Amino acid sequence: MLTRCSVKDPYEVLSVPRNATEAEIKSAFRRQGAKHHPDRNPDDAGASQRFKELNAAYQILSDSKKRTMYDRFGAAGLGAARGGGAGPFGGMPIDFSEIKIDGIFGDLLDALGIKFGDRGDLQLDLEIDFNEAAFGCTKKVNYDRLVDCVACQGRGAVKDTDFIMCGTCDGRGRVRYQQGVFPIAVERTCSVCHGKGRTVQLACEGCVGVGMKTKKCNLDVTLSPGVQSGSTRTIAGRGNIGRGRKPGDVEITVKVRPHELFRRVGDNVVCQLPVTFAQAVLGDEIEIPTLDGKGVLRVPPGTQPGTILRIRGKGIPKRVVGGRGDQMIEVVVEIPTQLNEEQRLLVVQLADQLGESVQPQRRSFVEKLRDLFN
Ligand SMILES: [Zn+2]
Ligand SMILES: [Zn+2]
The missing domain is CATH 2.60.260.20 (Urease metallochaperone UreE, N-terminal domain)
Incomplete structure (x- = not known):
């Protein structure tokens, strides 16, 4: 009933089953990478995008830590997205650095359409029949959202002593870098610890150090008679929660299925x-x-x-x-x-x-x- 089309699942990108072995993933990437390589498809504008996705999918699935992370968070959310939920990554910033996976993972997920933003807003599509749109209806919407991990209370590590100082910024939370051709040092938030100055040394097992877990939840959405396809409803506070942030919203886009006759x-x-x-x-x-x-x-x-x-x-x-x-x-x-x-x-x-x-x-x-x- 709910769909989320822009997000790609790395397993589907490589056409491998969820339990594929390392060798199977490697050979799938070799086979498809060769076929879609931009050098071999100079006249196909889409080839470079497909290759980028294949490459991102391969890098996630060929690295056991990234694959575990994806299986635990990405796959659960994406799998549910196709059957009745949305990717829990929708808009929720996750500190991958805390489990010693660098920001590259974020870029890889981004290549597959899994975005990171500042708020925990979720976007869902709700499909309804022509008659339901005409006369109004109340629908139950099932979806996954991210909530604080109970085991570690959202910290990512079980005990406060499981943290170590961030080596990239020496615990300052900010790093200096030089921008452009002018030798001017600019400061920015440390991308490894996201400004916290410390990283998880011993990750919580329940959430692989992310501090958050996916949770199934549902909403009753009432649509008034005459609702148009493409119209949206925002339900405040029912998106991702956690990290002491204000909960995000759920934005629902109505999709009216075409009628056979009307x-x-x-x-x-x-x-x-x-x-x-x-x-x-x-x-x-x-x-x-x-x-x-x-x-x-x-x-x-x-x-x-x-x-x-x-x-x-x-x-x-x-x-x-x-x-x-x-x-x-x-x-x-x-x-x-x-x-x-x-x-x-x-x-x-x-x-x-x-x-x-x-x-x-x-x-x-x-x-x-x-x-x-x-
Ligand atoms: Zn945890
Ligand atoms: Zn840092």
Whole structure:
């Protein structure tokens, strides 16, 4: 029900199973890396992006620490994302440095579309049916979010003595570097300890030192009648929590599944109605689908192909002004394709009888033609 398309799973990128051995991962990368290498695909603009993803996937899965990290956090979240949740990394900063994995891991995940931001906001897609969108609905949304690890209370290490001073910044939390061609030293936050000045020496086993774990949770989302595909709902405070931060939000994007028969145009519902040649000529009462179930439509005698018939008040409920839109029915006249000899003769007889007098469009066309050449 919930999807998150932009994020790539390294196992899927390399087309290997979750329990693939190191050798299998290596050979998958060799095989696919050779095929997608940008040098071998000079005319394919997408090749370099595919190669970047393959490379990132390989670097994550070929390193046992990064693979463990991904399995514990990334895979759980991504796996759930496809079945009913979202990647827990959505917007939550994680100090990979604390488990002695450098910021490169962050870059690798970034190459696969797994982003890091300052807030713990999560983005989910919620798919609903056409009728649910028309009349409103309440849906249960299941998803994963990150919360503080209970075992280490979010510290990443079990005891306070399990930390050591950060060697990169000598415990200062900031490092100096030189920017550009000018020899000006600039200070920035240490990317290894993220400004804390210390790193985890002995990681908590429950969370591999991250200090956070994924937790399954759910939300009831009520959508009012007439909700549009692509509209969003923000539920405050239900995103990732932890590290003493204010909890992030959950932003839900509504995706309305297309209907087999109906199309929505504003507050109106549009559908096509195939009728026989005889029904169009003679008129008929025809059973039709409406949003409220079966209905009956009177097709008047002499209905032309493409005529739009309207049933008032059978469309989408109007949110602001009240009432409902209309149902618009486009008449499609089906011409018989296979006639036996007897039927063919009947049509010939009918044609002789009708002449041009009873066919308004044909008559005006012939008149215009006459004007044109006289
Ligand atoms: Zn922990
Ligand atoms: Zn540091």
